[in-house]
Each structure stands twice: as C-alpha cells, then as structure tokens.
Amino acid sequence: xxxxxxxxxxxxxxxxxxxxxxxxxxxxxxxxxxxxxxxxxxxxxxxxxxxxxxxxxxxxxxxxxxxxxxxxxxxxxxxxxxxxxxxxxxxxxxxxxxxxxxxxxxxxxxxxxxxxxxxxxxxxxxxxxxxxxxxxxxxxxxxxxxxxxxxxxxxxxxxxxxxxxxxxxxxxxxxxxxxxxxxxxxxxxxxxxxxxxxxxxxxxxxxxxxxxxxxxxxxxxxxxxxxxxxxxxxxxxxxxxxxxxxxxxxxxxxxxxxxxxxxxxxxxxxxxxxxxxxxxxxxxxxxxxxxxxxx
Amino acid sequence: xxxxxxxxxxxxxxxxxxxxxxxxxxxxxxxxxxxxxxxxxxxxxxxxxxxxxxxxxxxxxxxxxxxxxxxxxxxxxxxxxxxxxxxxxxxxxxxxxxxxxxxxxxxxxxxxxxxxxxxxxxxxxxxxxxxxxxxxxxxxxxxxxxxxxxxxxxxxxxxxxxxxxxxxxxxxxxxxxxxxxxxxxxxxxxxxxxxxxxxxxxxxxxxxxxxxxxxxxxxxxxxxxxxxxxxxxxxxxxxxxxxxxxxxxxxxxxxxxxxxxxxxxxxxxxxxxxxxxxxxxxxxxxxxxxxxxxxxxxxxxxxxxxxxxxxxxxxxxxxxxxxxxxxxxxxxxxxxxxxxxxxxxxxxxxxxxxxxxxxxxxxxxxxxxxxxxxxxxxxxxxxxx
Ligand SMILES: Cc1cc2nc3c(=O)[nH]c(=O)nc-3n(C[C@H](O)[C@H](O)[C@H](O)COP(=O)(O)O)c2cc1C
Numbered sequence: 001x002x003x004x005x006x007x008x009x010x011x012x013x014x015x016x017x018x019x020x021x022x023x024x025x026x027x028x029x030x031x032x033x034x035x036x037x038x039x040x041x042x043x044x045x046x047x048x049x050x051x052x053x054x055x056x057x058x059x060x061x062x063x064x065x066x067x068x069x070x071x072x073x074x075x076x077x078x079x080x081x082x083x084x085x086x087x088x089x090x091x092x093x094x095x096x097x098x099x100x101x102x103x104x105x106x107x108x109x110x111x112x113x114x115x116x117x118x119x120x121x122x123x124x125x126x127x128x129x130x131x132x133x134x135x136x137x138x139x140x141x142x143x144x145x146x147x148x149x150x151x152x153x154x155x156x157x158x159x160x161x162x163x164x165x166x167x168x169x170x171x172x173x174x175x176x177x178x179x180x181x182x183x184x185x186x187x188x189x190x191x192x193x194x195x196x197x198x199x200x201x202x203x204x205x206x207x208x209x210x211x212x213x214x215x216x217x218x219x220x221x222x223x224x225x226x227x228x229x230x231x232x233x234x235x236x237x238x239x240x241x242x243x244x245x246x247x248x249x250x251x252x253x254x255x256x257x258x259x260x261x262x263x264x265x266x267x268x269x270x271x272x273x274x275x276x277x278x279x280x281x282x283x284x285x286x287x288x289x290x291x292x293x294x295x
Numbered sequence: 296x297x298x299x300x301x302x303x304x305x306x307x308x309x310x311x312x313x314x315x316x317x318x319x320x321x322x323x324x325x326x327x328x329x330x331x332x333x334x335x336x337x338x339x340x341x342x343x344x345x346x347x348x349x350x351x352x353x354x355x356x357x358x359x360x361x362x363x364x365x366x367x368x369x370x371x372x373x374x375x376x377x378x379x380x381x382x383x384x385x386x387x388x389x390x391x392x393x394x395x396x397x398x399x400x401x402x403x404x405x406x407x408x409x410x411x412x413x414x415x416x417x418x419x420x421x422x423x424x425x426x427x428x429x430x431x432x433x434x435x436x437x438x439x440x441x442x443x444x445x446x447x448x449x450x451x452x453x454x455x456x457x458x459x460x461x462x463x464x465x466x467x468x469x470x471x472x473x474x475x476x477x478x479x480x481x482x483x484x485x486x487x488x489x490x491x492x493x494x495x496x497x498x499x500x501x502x503x504x505x506x507x508x509x510x511x512x513x514x515x516x517x518x519x520x521x522x523x524x525x526x527x528x529x530x531x532x533x534x535x536x537x538x539x540x541x542x543x544x545x546x547x548x549x550x551x552x553x554x555x556x557x558x559x560x561x562x563x564x565x566x567x568x569x570x571x572x573x574x575x576x577x578x579x580x581x582x583x584x585x586x587x588x589x590x591x592x593x594x595x596x597x598x599x600x601x602x603x604x605x606x607x608x609x610x611x612x613x614x615x616x617x618x619x620x621x622x623x624x625x626x627x628x629x630x631x632x633x634x635x636x637x638x639x640x641x642x643x644x645x646x647x648x649x650x651x652x653x654x655x656x657x658x659x660x661x662x663x664x665x666x667x668x669x670x671x672x673x674x675x676x677x678x679x680x
Binding site: 013014019020021025044045046047048049051052053055056058059060070073074075076077078079082083084085086087089090091092106109110111112113114130148157158159160161162163164165167168 | 386
C-alpha cells in the first residue's frame with residue numbers, strides 16, 4: 001500500500017507559557033512515542049538555534065530523524081560537516097540537513113549574510129559539494145591527522161587536502177532536504193537534494209524537479225509541508241477559529257485520504273505543522289497514523 | 296575568586312592507560328572488537344552505544360569527583376565539542392562545558408545563537424576555550440587559508456562581533472565580518488556571556504588575549520618560563536586597563552608513592568618504538584608548541600631525562616596525543632606542585648589523566664583534598680560565582 005512518512009515541526013519559540021528545552025523535549029518525545037518518522041527544527045531567527053535543538057532531540061530519541069534547518073552562512077562547510085559527523089555517530093545516523101537558501105534579506109543581513117540573488121544558490125551548491133567531499137575524502141590519520149586528499153577551490157570556500165578519516169567518515173552523510181519552487185531552488189535540488197519539501201500550492205513544480213533530476217541521472221524524493229487542524233469529527237471543526245489559518249482543516253479520516261492522495265502523486269514525506277504541539281503530536285500518533293495505515 | 300579546577304574530556308577516544316598507545320574507547324580505531332567499548336560488541340553485533348555515552352560517564356565522574364567542568368578539545372580527528380556539549384547538556388547538573396573552537400569556522404552570529412541556546416539548555420554552563428589554530432596543513436584541512444597573525448586579528452574581531460550580537464541591536468563592518476541589526480531573540484537574550492579562556496603564546500596571541508581573555512590559558516611549562524609568560528600577558532593587558540586571570544592545562548600522573556608514579560611512565564616508555572621516540576608532531580606555526588618542544592629534553596636519553604624540574608615531566612606527548620608537560624609524583628607531591636602554581640598566580644586548572652574516567656575519580660578523591668586551604672577551591676554547585 002502506498003503510504004507516506006509523517007514528520008512534525010518542533011517548537012523553537014514559546015507557545016504560551018511553554019518554552020525552551022523543557023517544552024521542546026516533550027514534543028520530541030511525543031513524536032518518538034507516536035511512531036512518527038521525523039521532526040524538523042526550523043531555522044528561526046526569533047527562536048532557539050537549530051543544531052543545539054537537533055542534538056538534544058537526537059539524544060532523547062532512538063528512532064526519530066531530526067532535520068536541522070540552517071543557512072550556508074552559519075559556518076564553513078567543513079565545520080558543519082564536522083559537527084554533523086559527531087551527531088551522526090552519537091545518534092546512529094538520524095540527522096538530516098535542511099538548507100535555508102532563500103532567506104528574507106533583512107534576516108540574512110542580521111545574520112551577517114550579504115550574498116544575494118543567484119549567488120545564494122551557487123554558494124549553497126558549493127557548501128554541499130564540499131561538505132560531501134570532505135566526508136568521503138579522508139584516509140586514516142591520527143587526531144591531528146590531515147592527509148585528506150580532498151581539494152576544492154571554489155568561489156566561496158576552499159579546502160586543501162581535506163577529508164575526514166574513520167570513524168568520522170563511517171556514518172552516512174545527513175539526508176539533504178531543500179525547499180523552494182524557484183528555478184534556482186529546483187536546480188540546486190536536482191543536483192544536490194535528497195528530499196525536496198514543497199508547500200501545497202507549489203507541489204505542481206515537483207514534476208519539473210523530477211525531470212531535471214532524471215536528466216542528471218538522479219532521483220529526489222518529494223515532500224509536502226502543511227499546517228493542519230485535525231479533529232475526530234466534523235462537528236469539532238465547525239466554528240474552530242484556527243480553521244482559516246491553516247493549509248488543511250479536516251477530520252483524521254479526511255487527512256488520511258489527503259495523505260494517500262499525496263502518496264499516489266509520488267510524495268514520500270509529509271511534514272505537519274500543528275499546534276499546540278505536544279497535544280497535537282500525540283493525536284497525530286494516535287489518530288492519523290492508524291487511519292493512514294488502514295487500522 | 297576561588298580556584299576553578301576542570302578535568303579535560305578526551306574527544307578523540309581514550310586509552311585504557313599510558314602503558315600502551317592503544318585506543319579502546321569511542322571507536323577511533325578500526326571497527327569494534329572485543330575489549331573496545333562505546334561502541335562495544337554483543338554477540339558480534341555493535342551494541343548501539345557511541346562515544347557520547349562514554350563521555351557522559353566522564354562528565355558524571357568529573358562532576359562527582361569535585362571538578363567544576365571539563366575542556367572539550369577540537370582537532371581534525373576528534374569529535375566536535377559543540378556536538379558533545381549539545382548532546383550531553385541535559386545529563387549533568389553543575390558541569391561546565393568548556394568548548395574549544397576556532398573563531399574562523401563559525402560565523403559570530405551563529406556562535407552567539409548556538410551559545411545562547413546552550414546556555415538556555417544548561418542554565419548558563421557554557422565556557423569558551425578560544426583557540427586560533429596551529430597553522431600548517433591542518434589549517435588548510437579545515438578550509439582556512441588565513442595566516443598566523445591574521446588569525447588572531449580575526450579572533451579579536453570575531454569576539455567583538457559576538458559580544459555585540461549578544462548585547463543586541465548591533466551593526467558592524469570590519470575586515471572579516473559585517474552584520475546589520477543583529478541580536479538575539481527575546482527568549483535567548485539576557486543570559487550570562489560565557490567566560491573566555493584564551494590560548495596562544497605568540498605576540499599576536501598575547502595582544503588579543505589582553506583584550507578578550509577572562510583567563511589566559513597556557514599549557515604547562517617549566518614554572519619560571521610560565522611565570523615570565525604570565526608577567527608579559529599581565530603587562531600587555533595592563534596597558535589597556537585589563538587584568539586577566541591565569542589558567543594552566545596539564546596532565547597529572549599521581550600515585551600513592553612517587554615510585555609507583557614513575558613506574559607507570561617507565562612501563563609506557565618501554566613500549567615505545569625508537570621511531571615513536573623521535574616523532575614530534577610539527578609542521579604548524581604554533582609558537583606555543585615550539586616553546587614546549589624547546590623546554591623538554593631528548594627522549595632517547597631515557598624518560599627521567601625529561602624531568603626538567605622535580606615532578607615536572609616533558610614526555611606526555613609520547614604516551615598519548617596532546618601537549619608535552621605534566622606532573623608525575625605522589626599524591627602529596629602533585630598537590631604541592633599545584634599549590635606552587637597557585638602561588639605563581641594560577642587561578643584555574645584544566646587537569647587531565649589517562650584514562651580520563653578513572654583518573655578523574657583518583658585525582659578528585661586523592662589529590663584535590665590535599666591542596667592547601669589558604670586559597671578557596673570552587674566546589675561545584677555550591678559556591679558558583
Ligand atoms: C591549553 C590549550 C589548549 C588548546 N586546545 C586546542 C584545541 O583543542 N584545538 C586546536 O586546534 N588547538 C588547540 N590549541 C592550540 C591553539 O590553537 C594554538 O595553536 C596555540 O595556542 C598556538 O598559538 P601560538 O602560535 O599563538 O602560540 C590549544 C592551546 C592551548 C594552550
């Protein structure tokens with residue numbers, strides 16, 4: 001039976017009086033116990049930093065995949081890969097990367113990032129090439145060991161004789177998730193993405209992405225991220241003030257149908273954004289998962 | 296101010312002892328085989344544990360043994376200190392994570408956000424060891440082409456920007472960094488800024504340390520050389536009206552008697568090949584590392600020849616990866632030397648011993664209680680400043 005993996009969005013800023021790592025850990029546990037596949041830590045200029053959140057969440061779980069969203073200006077690609085190699089070791093390879101390429105210009109400048117236009121996609125491509133390159137590149141060496149064999153001199157970053165040695169290189173590179181529907185975003189994904197997450201209105205661009213990737217001999221998995229309001233029956237939905245603010249409002253049975261329809265279009269992953277996060281994540285595990293699996 | 300005593304964490308696995316340079320913890324050699332742990336093998340299958348699980352034990356041992364926290368080093372072949380601190384943030388109560396990092400690799404806004412998030416996760420237990428790199432092939436391995444003195448200029452600018460972002464509503468245009476309207480979100484703002492331990496022995500380092508160091512951190516050197524270096528740092532900082540505190544990072548090999556301590560060294564030395572005795576990692580531009588090499592003796596003349604002053608031994612780099620000098624002696628002698636260092640102006644120690652877990656207990660239980668009581672030692676969780 002065609003089905004999809006369910007991921008949820010983690011809280012990076014307060015929700016009422018709930019806040020910080022205490023709140024976060026409850027949502028993470030809800031997703032883990034609810035047998036969901038993964039969770040996304042958004043890059044949130046007004047909230048907690050995503051690497052630290054992902055690391056804490058990985059430590060609290062055994063199964064969940066954690067996608068940390070960040071932009072390619074936060075660090076050198078070698079350093080991002082180095083931090084990630086440790087997180088892959090500590091978590092049994094459950095870390096994913098989500099690269100935020102298309103930042104709001106004022107947010108980007110406040111983060112020290114003045115790269116604009118198509119350069120942002122070029123830089124993201126270099127970032128991913130180098131990160132993957134050093135991950136694969138290494139040979140055995142001591143703690144200071146530096147005979148990497150991977151050299152890349154790009155427009156934005158350089159590495160000379162870089163590359164991780166075992167055991168840092170032994171884990172798989174994090175799954176690369178990308179977003180956006182512009183030609184630049186699709187091109188980046190076609191070359192470097194593992195999973196491309198669309199919003200519902202832009203899902204139509206998935207076919208183009210698949211085509212571009214196929215031309216390069218690659219496949220990129222397709223995901224959809226949507227905000228939802230889900231209830232057991234229609235009566236509970238009528239009059240709910242949130243219904244106009246979400247991408248989808250419906251019963252669990254209707255949501256299961258929607259997800260099956262997505263699956264039939266080739267979508268493998270659905271990222272649900274539902275609040276309040278603790279309760280809604282439990283309900284997704286208890287109501288939507290079984291409805292989707294036909295239980 | 297009381298004396299803060301930290302216990303280092305190995306981020307490159309650990310050896311069961313100094314007797315053999317064989318790693319057994321953390322999967323840093325080959326795949327798991329019986330006798331190696333974290334990951335270990337059960338019925339031939341890796342047991343699902345990772346090096347973080349062993350480090351969690353070292354963290355707990357350090358905490359119970361009376362250390363205020365630990366230094367987490369960062370080199371090409373190690374696990375990453377930010378990753379470790381973020382992973383273990385929730386698994387300790389008083390332990391301070393001293394994260395070693397090179398400013399060039401993270402953007403200062405990201406460093407501010409990451410630090411503030413970890414301060415929130417730990418209740419303010421992040422400390423910085425700001426390092427500016429040893430140059431040579433390792434620097435290029437990291438993707439960093441900036442040369443020695445410019446690395447310190449960058450470090451200085453990085454810390455200016457980081458502190459500006461921490462304070463909020465910050466714009467800046469410098470040689471290395473530019474930001475516009477940077478700051479921390481409401482939830483992360485207003486937390487304590489981490490203490491800065493600052494390393495480097497070159498003039499460029501000492502100048503930058505004068506501006507930024509809360510603690511000027513040095514590897515152990517012969518005591519007179521160390522005192523002279525501290526005097527220089529003190530003088531340099533005084534020209535801009537600052538007074539840094541001083542910290543020393545050293546290994547300690549202490550046993551009930553001095554003979555037992557030297558016997559450990561003798562056994563380790565006996566297992567070294569002639570090639571290992573000649574090998575001295577080099578190739579970088581680190582002034583501090585060159586100083587250390589200059590102060591110690593020729594290892595081919597035997598291990599006792601490396602004792603440059605009573606109990607001060609310059610051969611630790613031969614028995615495990617890392618710096619040259621440490622103390623070897625009875626519990627009483629090692630405590631006495633630490634007291635002498637405090638007398639020279641040392642305000643904080645980062646001690647280390649192999650294996651880190653067991654030696655944290657040994658030193659915490661047998662050496663720290665012998666330190667003279669005319670200076671206060673920070674008791675974790677009790678008299679935090
Ligand atoms: C106590 C101490 C700890 C250090 N830890 C690290 C480390 O974890 N990673 C690293 O690359 N360098 C480390 N260094 C080395 C510094 O990056 C730098 O190479 C060294 O201080 C030499 O600088 P100098 O040329 O100014 O003397 C450390 C230095 C000291 C003194």
